[in-house]
Amino acid sequence: MAVSRFGVSLDEDLLKALDNYVSENAFSNRSQAIRHLIEKNMVEEKWKCDNIVAGAVVLVFDHSKKEIIKKSAAIQYAHKTHILSSQSFFLNEINLMEIIAVKGPSRILTEISDQLISIKGIQHGKLVMSKAE
Structure with a gap:
């Protein structure tokens, strides 16, 4: 792929913000x-256009609360056409992290993740999407 060069003019505050972003994210330049x-x-524009995207829903919760696991499984089963797989990892003696791989229209994946994240007892939840094409 050919690389094109161009100049960019930024005010000092924006340039400082860019340099901080480079540093914080360990970009080389x-x-x-x-x-x-x-x-x-x-x-993100593809998400807005409801294109087909792939992603992951990450959930963290207390594994002793079996109702969370049951509700998560029921939601995943109801959307089995968009769920690719799921994995669970013990983070410590209490917390479990579940990663659910998803693929489909961004609107539907957002709805699925909202349902999962809103389960009572979820300590943290996040949907990450990426282009699928």
């Missing part, structure tokens, strides 16, 4: 950070 931000924006 500003160009890499700008590429990442543009690609991230393109993926």
